[in-house]
Amino acid sequence: MNDISTRPAAEAPPVEGAIVRLSEASLGDVGTIVDVRAESSPDNHGVNLEELQRRLLEFGFVEGARIEVIHEGAIRRDPIAVRLDDMRVALRRRDAEDVYILLDGAKT
Amino acid sequence: MSETLTSARVALVGNPNSGKTALFNALTGSRQKVANYAGVTVERKEGMITSAAGRNLYVLDLPGTYSLRARSPDEAVTRDAVLGRLEGETPPDVVICVADATNLRLVLRLAMELKQVGRPMVLALNMYDIAQRQGLRIDLEGLSREIGAPIVTTVATRKRGIEDLVAQVDALAAAGQLVGENTWREPNAAEIRQAHAEAQRLVRTYVRPPEHPDTWTGKIDKVLLHPVGGLAILLGLLFVMFQAVFTWATPAMDGIEAIFGALGQFVGAYVSNDLLRSLISDGIIAGVGSVLVFLPQILVLFFFIILLEDLGYMARAAFLMDRIMGGAGLHGRAFIPLLSSFACAIPGIMSTRVIDSKEDRLTTILVAPLMTCSARIPVYTLIIGAFIPNERVWGFASLQGLVMFGLYASGILSALAISFVIRRVFWRGTVEPFLMELPTYKMPEPKSVLRNLWIRAKIFLNRAGRIILPMMILIWVLSTFPYPPEGATQPAIDYSFAGMIGHAIQPLLAPIGFNWQMSIALVPGMAAREVAVAALGTVYAIGDAENNVGALGTALANHWSLATGLSFLAWYVFAPQCAPTLGVVKRETNSWRWPVIMFVYMVALAYTASFIVYHTAVALGGG
Ligand SMILES: Nc1nc2c(ncn2[C@@H]2O[C@H](COP(=O)(O)OP(=O)(O)O)[C@@H](O)[C@H]2O)c(=O)[nH]1
Ligand SMILES: [Mg+2]
Numbered sequence: 001m002n003d004i005s006t007r008p009a010a011e012a013p014p015v016e017g018a019i020v021r022l023s024e025a026s027l028g029d030v031g032t033i034v035d036v037r038a039e040s041s042p043d044n045h046g047v048n049l050e051e052l053q054r055r056l057l058e059f060g061f062v063e064g065a066r067i068e069v070i071h072e073g074a075i076r077r078d079p080i081a082v083r084l085d086d087m088r089v090a091l092r093r094r095d096a097e098d099v100y101i102l103l104d105g106a107k108t
Numbered sequence: 109m110s111e112t113l114t115s116a117r118v119a120l121v122g123n124p125n126s127g128k129t130a131l132f133n134a135l136t137g138s139r140q141k142v143a144n145y146a147g148v149t150v151e152r153k154e155g156m157i158t159s160a161a162g163r164n165l166y167v168l169d170l171p172g173t174y175s176l177r178a179r180s181p182d183e184a185v186t187r188d189a190v191l192g193r194l195e196g197e198t199p200p201d202v203v204i205c206v207a208d209a210t211n212l213r214l215v216l217r218l219a220m221e222l223k224q225v226g227r228p229m230v231l232a233l234n235m236y237d238i239a240q241r242q243g244l245r246i247d248l249e250g251l252s253r254e255i256g257a258p259i260v261t262t263v264a265t266r267k268r269g270i271e272d273l274v275a276q277v278d279a280l281a282a283a284g285q286l287v288g289e290n291t292w293r294e295p296n297a298a299e300i301r302q303a304h305a306e307a308q309r310l311v312r313t314y315v316r317p318p319e320h321p322d323t324w325t326g327k328i329d330k331v332l333l334h335p336v337g338g339l340a341i342l343l344g345l346l347f348v349m350f351q352a353v354f355t356w357a358t359p360a361m362d363g364i365e366a367i368f369g370a371l372g373q374f375v376g377a378y379v380s381n382d383l384l385r386s387l388i389s390d391g392i393i394a395g396v397g398s399v400l401v402f403l404p405q406i407l408v409l410f411f412f413i414i415l416l417e418d419l420g421y422m423a424r425a426a427f428l429m430d431r432i433m434g435g436a437g438l439h440g441r442a443f444i445p446l447l448s449s450f451a452c453a454i455p456g457i458m459s460t461r462v463i464d465s466k467e468d469r470l471t472t473i474l475v476a477p478l479m480t481c482s483a484r485i486p487v488y489t490l491i492i493g494a495f496i497p498n499e500r501v502w503g504f505a506s507l508q509g510l511v512m513f514g515l516y517a518s519g520i521l522s523a524l525a526i527s528f529v530i531r532r533v534f535w536r537g538t539v540e541p542f543l544m545e546l547p548t549y550k551m552p553e554p555k556s557v558l559r560n561l562w563i564r565a566k567i568f569l570n571r572a573g574r575i576i577l578p579m580m581i582l583i584w585v586l587s588t589f590p591y592p593p594e595g596a597t598q599p600a601i602d603y604s605f606a607g608m609i610g611h612a613i614q615p616l617l618a619p620i621g622f623n624w625q626m627s628i629a630l631v632p633g634m635a636a637r638e639v640a641v642a643a644l645g646t647v648y649a650i651g652d653a654e655n656n657v658g659a660l661g662t663a664l665a666n667h668w669s670l671a672t673g674l675s676f677l678a679w680y681v682f683a684p685q686c687a688p689t690l691g692v693v694k695r696e697t698n699s700w701r702w703p704v705i706m707f708v709y710m711v712a713l714a715y716t717a718s719f720i721v722y723h724t725a726v727a728l729g730g731g
Contacts, residue, residue, distance in 0.1 A: 038297070046465075046540045050297065057300040058174050059543055060214060064308075070326075074335035075431040079440075081333060081546060086317075087211055088325070088546035090427045092434075095541040 018103050022067070022082070022096035030068040035100040036061055052095060060084050061099050115164040116281035117198055119189055121222060122206030123215050124172030125420070125547040127234040129153075130264035130556055131206055132169035135274070151461065152185075159278040160271075168200065174214055176221045177294050180464035190225055191290065202280045203229045204273070209239035209246065209261070210322070210548070212315060216307035219255055221295070226288035228280040229257045232273055236261040243319030251314040265553045325420075325548045332421070338428050346447060349412045353405050353451045353482075360404035368397025386588060387581075395580025395635070403568065405451045405482060410564045411557070413444060413459060418552035423544055430542060436524040437531025438475075439468040440542065446472065446523065449479035453689045455568070457696055465540040471527050473696060474706055477689050478523040478682065480516045483637040487680050488515055490641055494661035495673035511677075518681050522713065583635045583687070601646050606631035620679070620718035621672040621726075634687045637680065671725035678721040682714035
């Protein structure tokens, strides 16, 4: 198995603040998706939140997926490109608010 | 069912970039037809192939999708075609689910949805060459057993595995009626999660990860997606593209013009009836020629677009431009269509198909004609040459060049402003989420690039023939009838319907400084923007005006004030002086509503701009 699709070791409990929204992640952040919700900024997406959530899930933003932020746009670091398991996906930060990531480095 | 014995319908379904179109081409070769689905602007590509058993297989290339839950008009076509809900379409007898063998997880979820539809399915593991090169191992038997469908490995670009695929499809078609019950319905979030977990399990069980995974894509992206460097490269690329559109296409365009000119004269010499001669050489031949002359530019432009698309760069360009375009309410993908519109709005509008959401697509279509197309250049050159002194300013810049630049800039800025307004006022809050896969880079296959180019050319010629030509003939009729009376002193066009229209609208155009000659020239000028030059030549009785720009310029400088000249320029920045564009908008949006809206807003904009320019210039002493 290549390392990007394995789950993090379960033994080490995450420290406080180790979970970030994908919309706030920075370049180089690596981690595992722990939650994909349908709750933030309902008017912001042009589609309703459940629809946005389903689209994210369909692209592979699912709990347990490995994710790494690999590129950022020039203006306000938006949009971002992520490596999601073994594919690359581009998305806007505002559509990524409901994707929660447990960062690898934060486990101590 | 005896019918399934002699023929079967086959649909290609799969994720974007999995190689559906390449597979479609490999299957059907040149026996394919491109049309539109009834009522929508989505392209319908069908081809025919005869199997070894003698069965005719009608293959349909469907738009790429990640789910049968459609999110765009294109994806809705895929869903409805698969479910057999599309009006005038027979549901497919066999579905080929096309998968990129190196990226299976998402397509396996789609395959599970397709299984629910209950139609016989074959899974084509395409790009198997890449999978093998990477040392990716797939347990085909195990996977086939689990998903309950035969698996065929293919390399579409090399035509490998095609016979095997046809044989499998044929076998399923021969089994005929085995169509099961359709249990598909839109999955909810929990079901998508569950399906994903299942796909994940299949991948873990049956696919051994690559020994040599692709590392090129990451390395190339480090450069091409660099926030600053990437944008610089994109701009450089655009510059090259733009140059090529003008320099490569020019010889061919001159050739086409010369051929049609000669053809018109040749035919003219053999037809003695004046009216018939005028219809054939001025109406039909000149009309066809004035459309065909854009073919070289369209081909050069599409050559670049297809090349970049096949490379996998297009998604990167959309990524880089998304925020910049987004400021004006445009989608990152609108960037290529708008760029194309600098050559001609027609291919630009045709290429808006790459934009998923309807609102984003319509906004792009509406502002595309504001980009300075190449047909405006002859008009700009004429007026600038006649009214703007050939001087240097600030020691180095040519004043004429600066005015030209200003005209281009006005077009771009107004397009951004208009799309901003459309977004804020008409489609508030309907900005679709931007979620896009960045495919791995691939070397384009020269043959498939050429084939796609040929298909584009055919589509353009087909549309040109069906929409543009009739408009050209209508404009010829307006400019020819009725005939001038005996002993007429004015040019013949003055007495025609075009002349009447020109005289009728002249009072409306007087406030922006247009005289009746200009008003008349606007009518035939609807055929295409550069026709206005010839039309002005006609009304000012200067023969062969297009090749005699100097004489026409002098005449204009004598008859028009500076304010009028500038007002005319402003008019040409904004006015919808191009019936073919309106025709293509009708075709692409499938309704007269959008061309009408486009016409009205552009006329309003042009009138306002000309009014301001004219009165400012008069106030400054240019009257
Ligand atoms: N190496 C390789 N490249 C392929 C294969 N099939 C398609 N391609 C390339 O993959 C890209 C996307 O193919 P296309 O047919 O446009 O995908 P579609 O979006 O599913 O229609 C193009 O650059 C093709 O040349 C294949 O079997 N092997
Ligand atoms: Mg395709």
